[in-house]
């Protein structure tokens with residue numbers, strides 16, 4: 001009984017961390033959009049929109065042409081870019097997206113090739129790896145050769 005309770009508690013704690021990070025980004029998005037909507041409303045003598053993300057985003061979208069000519073347009077772009085980066089971090093914390101690209105062209109290999117695309121940070125180059133063997137990796141500089149080899153392999157089969 002005690003064991004079960006502990007298990008449940010641990011699981012909800014992990015979920016809580018994830019939700020907290022998501023909630024924080026969401027709150028920041030609302031704050032930033034509300035602040036820029038407030039600026040638009042004040043300077044254009046309009047009624048500010050409801051303080052929820054879809055309404056704020058729609059409002060800013062309607063005034064985007066005016067905003068791009070505003071002296072603070074650079075700050076707006078920087079803040080939106082930063083929010084977008086933070087939101088991506090919550091959705092995809094490892095920053096690696098796996099894209100299936102086809103069968104491994106190595107002879108007798110049953111593996112699939114997967115492109116590892118790093119969505120932020122450039123610590124390691126994006127590469128293509130084989131699901132069956134660590135030896136079958138294709139760094140970005142070899143992709144033309146890989147494409148030729150996959151094409152040739154396709155013709156043989």
Ligand SMILES: [Zn+2]
Pocket residue numbers: 104105106109110111112130131132133136
């Ligand atoms: Zn392989």
